[in-house]
Amino acid sequence: MRAAPFALAFKNAADVRRYSRLGAMLTHSCSLGYNGAVLQALAVHLSLQGTLALPQEFINKLISEMEAVEKDETAQRDSKALNLAEFPYCARLHKVKELMERNGVSIEEVISELGNGIAALESVPTAIFCVLHCLEAREGLPEHYGGLERTIAYSLALGGDTDTIACMAGAIAGAHYGILAIPQSWQRSCEGAEEADQLAERLYKLYHLDRPEDGMTMSDSNQPHSHGNKYSETTTPARKGNLTGSARKLKDNAADWHNLILKWDRLNEEGSSVAAKIVNSKISKESLKEHDVLMEGDHLSVAPSLVHQNSQELQAECTNLQNIVNKMAHILSKMEKMVSAGRGMCELEKFQYGAKGRPAPLFQTWSMQQFAEVSSRLYDVYKQELALKQTILQELAHTTNMDLSMVYLSSWLYQPYIEDSSKLLLESLLIETGHRAL
Incomplete structure (x- = not known):
């Protein structure tokens, strides 16, 4: 289940096979274990190439790849010692293919034919079937679910080692559908989402490093053919390599x-x-001054320990808010870089094609200038919103007027500078570039 990143770091299938095998050998001494990692990594690799749009070709390529992997002398010896088929993973993949061709498949049949256990042989082929089975809407799953959501839900419905199977199926499906297919509520509730995003950026950079090729990759020599299929070279989903x-x-x-x-x-x-x-802490502090007093003869004094504790809590929350604003400023700096990149591409296009620009749009209808304008408008909106948040940060803990505090709170939450038109701009950008379907 840890093999997916190898497919995200290497374009060449030979590298994916090699490094996923080496990575798994650190914890798995049996070939059944590390060959399962190779199969998982290859499935993600093919998914990144857009091959899942052609399910039969996807499974056939996996079988072909695993035949070469399982010819290894050690793999043959391990299979024999465990009384398994000569090519155990290929045999399971053929079962996946058979299940795909049936009109209706029950969960019990899937478990019986493929398994749902912790062993790689009983989980990796099962995860691959879950992805293929859920490319289309299925009875028993919510109609509004997309392909990735169906995949995760179906993987969980199988029972057994659900975290392993769903994790692997999600990686394969995620490579096909992309991050936009993951509901925002799922992303928000995912622990370590920011760290995962940072790691993904580093893997992306590794993927695009120039490396000497050891030979043709699967994406070079085995691209899905468009003839005789409803998907063409230009309409195949997630075909990232074409751009x-x-x-x-x-x-x-x-x-x-x-x-x-x-x-x-x-x-x-x-x-x-x-x-x-912060506002509640301020209210509590004012309450302490008015009510939490100690009688000292004829004089009243505020309980110093309670006031000090409240001040410390207030300071801690102010620091937390400062850290959040700093992170927002970092996001804005990245937005600014994208605006700058857009302007640079406009200048490059003028240099290449003259003042009139490119004769045909790169995607559907937008010119390069329109892309640059949308980026600039989005950046301006978030720049204004950040300035507002910086003002709120400076004033919130110091204002004594509760009505003004409520205004600050509402302004932070509802983000007045980010109007519906900004959200429409983003959606238009995603639709134009093919991230969102019309």
Whole structure:
């Protein structure tokens, strides 16, 4: 279940096979264990190439790849010692193929044929079947679910080692559908989401490093053919490899805008909770001054320990809010870089094609200038919103007027500068670049 990142770091299938095997050998001495990792990594690799759009071709390629992997002398010896088929993973993949061709498959049949246990042989092929089975809507799963949501739900319904199977199935499906297919509520509730995003960026950079090729990759020599199938070279979902140059950069920028705004929204929710704690702490402090007093003869004095404790709590929450605003400022700096990149691409296009620009749009209808304008408008909106939040940060803990405190709280939560038109701009950008279906 830990093998997916190898497919995200290496373009070449040979590298994916090699490094996923080495990575798994650190913890698995039997070939059944590390060959399962190879199969998982290859499934993610093929998914990144868009091959899942052609399910039969996807499973056939996996079988072909695993035949070569399982010819290894050690794998043959281990299979014999365990009284398994000569090519155990290939045999399971053929069962996956058979199940795909049936009109109706019960959960009991899937468990009986493929398994749902902790062993790689009883979980990796099962995860692959879950992904393939859920490419289309299935009875018993909510109609509004997308493919990735169906995959996770179906994996859980199988029972057994659900965390392993759902994790692997989610990685394969995620490579096919992309991050935009993951509900925002899922992303917000995911522990370590920010760290995972940072690691993903580093893997992305590794993936695009120039490396000497050891030979043809599967994506070079075995691209899905469009004839005789409803998917063509231009309509195959998630076919990331088809885009280069400005088109690739624009599509990546669109995804970056979505991800940065998603991070901003998470921080906004977190900041709203912290700001509310600051206001409540202020109210509590004022209450202490009025009511928590000690009689000392004819004089009244505030209980010093309680006031000190309240001040410490207030300071801690102010520090938390400062950290959140700093993170928002970091997001804005990334947005600014994307605006700068957009302007640079406009200048490059003028240099290449003259003042009139490119004769045909890179995607559907937008010109390069329109992409740059949308990025600039989104950046301006979030720049204004950050300035407001910085003002709220400076004033919130010091204001004595409760009505004004409520205004600050509402302004933080509802973000007045980010109007519906900004959300429409983002959705338009995602639709134009193919991240959102019409």
